[in-house]
Amino acid sequence: MTLGSRPPAREGSGRRATALQVSDLVVRYGGRRDPVRAVDGVGFEVARGTTLGIIGESGSGKSTLAKAIAGLVRIDSGAVSIAGPDGGLAPAAPSAGRDGQVQMIFQDPVLALNPLRPVWKSVVEPLTPRRATVPRELRDRAVELLGQVGLGPDIADRRPGRMSGGQRQRVTIARAVAARAPIVLCDEPVAALDISVQSGVLRLLDELRGAFDLTYVFISHDMSSIARIAHDVGVMYLGRLVEIGPVREVLRSPRHPYTQGLIRAVPRIGLGARADEVQPLEGEIPDPRRPPSGCRFRTRCPFAQELCAREEPAPEKVAEPVSDEGSVHRTACHFWREIRAGTAARRPH
Numbered sequence: 001m002t003l004g005s006r007p008p009a010r011e012g013s014g015r016r017a018t019a020l021q022v023s024d025l026v027v028r029y030g031g032r033r034d035p036v037r038a039v040d041g042v043g044f045e046v047a048r049g050t051t052l053g054i055i056g057e058s059g060s061g062k063s064t065l066a067k068a069i070a071g072l073v074r075i076d077s078g079a080v081s082i083a084g085p086d087g088g089l090a091p092a093a094p095s096a097g098r099d100g101q102v103q104m105i106f107q108d109p110v111l112a113l114n115p116l117r118p119v120w121k122s123v124v125e126p127l128t129p130r131r132a133t134v135p136r137e138l139r140d141r142a143v144e145l146l147g148q149v150g151l152g153p154d155i156a157d158r159r160p161g162r163m164s165g166g167q168r169q170r171v172t173i174a175r176a177v178a179a180r181a182p183i184v185l186c187d188e189p190v191a192a193l194d195i196s197v198q199s200g201v202l203r204l205l206d207e208l209r210g211a212f213d214l215t216y217v218f219i220s221h222d223m224s225s226i227a228r229i230a231h232d233v234g235v236m237y238l239g240r241l242v243e244i245g246p247v248r249e250v251l252r253s254p255r256h257p258y259t260q261g262l263i264r265a266v267p268r269i270g271l272g273a274r275a276d277e278v279q280p281l282e283g284e285i286p287d288p289r290r291p292p293s294g295c296r297f298r299t300r301c302p303f304a305q306e307l308c309a310r311e312e313p314a315p316e317k318v319a320e321p322v323s324d325e326g327s328v329h330r331t332a333c334h335f336w337r338e339i340r341a342g343t344a345a346r347r348p349h
Contacts, residue, residue, distance in 0.1 A: 016047035017087045019215040020069070020183050025078035027061075027068050034289040038064040040239035041078070046232075048083065048182070051209065051216040053230030053247060055223065055262065059285045060236040062219045066185045069217065070104045071095030082183060099129050103176040107188035109168035113160040119171045120146070120156035126179035145174040149204060166197035170204065177208055184209075186218045190225060202229050223266050227251055232327050235259045238285055238296040245319070245329030255318045255331040257339060258297045295334065303344045307334050 025042045028035040039061045046052045054062050067073045069080050071092065081089040082101050092098055103126065106112040113122050120142035121134040127141070128134055143153045149170040160168050169189065176184050186205065190198040206229055209216055220226050226233055227247060234244040235258065243256040254260045261281040283300040286292055295313050298304040311334070318336060319329040338344035 016049060017083060018045045018089060019048035019083045020046040020217070021079075021081040021089055022065075022069065023079045023081070025065070025068060025080065026076045027064050027073055028076045029064075030289070036288045037239050037291070038288065039068060040291075042236075042239070042241050043078075044234055044241065044244060046215055046217065048215055049209065049213045050231040051206075051218050051229055053218045053220060053226035053233040054236055055220060055226055055233060056236035057221065057262075057281075057285060059238075059288070061239040062221075062236055063187050065236070066104065066187045066217060066219050069183070070102050070185055071098040072104075099126050099181065100179060101181055102183045102185060103179065103181040104185045104187065105169075105172050105176050105189045108192050109165065109172045110160065112172050113168060115160050118157045118159060119163070122160075123171060123174045124178055125175060126181070141178075142174075145178055146171070148177070148208070149174045150200075164197075165193050166201065169193060169201055173201075173204065173208070177212060177214070180212065182213075183215050183217070186216055186220075188219055188221070191220070191222070198225070205229060223251065223263065235262070238288060238291055240296060240332070242297065242333070243329075243331040244327075246327045249319060249329050253319075255329070255336040255340060256297075256333050257301050257303055259331075260339075261300075295332075302346050303335055303339055304347050305335070305345065 023043050025039050026037065027039040028037050030036050042065060044052065054065065056062050064073060068075050072095065080092040082092050083089055093101055113119065120139050123142040123145050124134055124138040127138060139156065143156050146153070146155055151167060151170055155163070155167065163171070189205070190201050193201060202225060205216070208214060218226065218229055230247045232245060233247040233250050234241050235250070235256065236242070237258050243250060243254065243259045250259065251263065254263060265280045281300060286299055292299050293309055294311050295301070295304070295308040298308040301308065313332045313334045315330045315332045316336070317328055318331050333339070335344050
């Protein structure tokens, strides 16, 4: 079973249509012997014009999930469906034709841009996906797009090496919105930027989402970025979603012990913060070729019991939506009720 969610509608807007649906997605790497199940039965929905954040440690499958949605890696089973102009969901186009449906913003803009091209040509690439050259007449459109992301016309003829990291990432954002693809996948888009620049890029992304009614899947390991930009958040561990729901509820009142551990591991900044308040998660993610039986988090979970090794926990609704239009908070943990009540037995060290 997989976790699923319907993101929240805005006040007075009524129920928002689903823009993206991922169903029981499985992506394997390697041969038939001991394959790595990088994504293993993941499912969710994202409502049009909203942002689903995906968090988890390195190796949890976040980036592979984004690449699978974008058509950049082969899907072994499951489906990705995208709403068409009439609002109805249909299977995503083959990878070669998915640029019109999905665009992607990568973590490192240096690697995402051709160092030998003036950036205006990179910006309008989605408008000429099957052409070796970019027509000169598209330069004016590129300048317009650059202006929408806060860059002046003088930037258009520069090459990436003559730009700052923040400017380069704004160029890749301009390229992502050039073709007005309804789905934009953001894979750690501010991780490679200075902290002083990150806030401006996050604000830009949110402004573009509202202006063009874009739908985002925002991949990150940074809780503060997720809290700022996402409506819903899904927590991935070893290829699976273990918790999903409204971002404020999940981050303020997490039910899964893995989510709780991620939040406790975030350093706090302030005069009253103490170093001993940070509690890193114990252990490391197991080998994805040989995941633990039952609950995959059990080898690191302080509350794991015999049942956790025998049975994979089914996702459960853990809280009612704030309104009829709200997201459903779900988690996959046998003992989330006992953990929340403070009565769960701890595993002996």
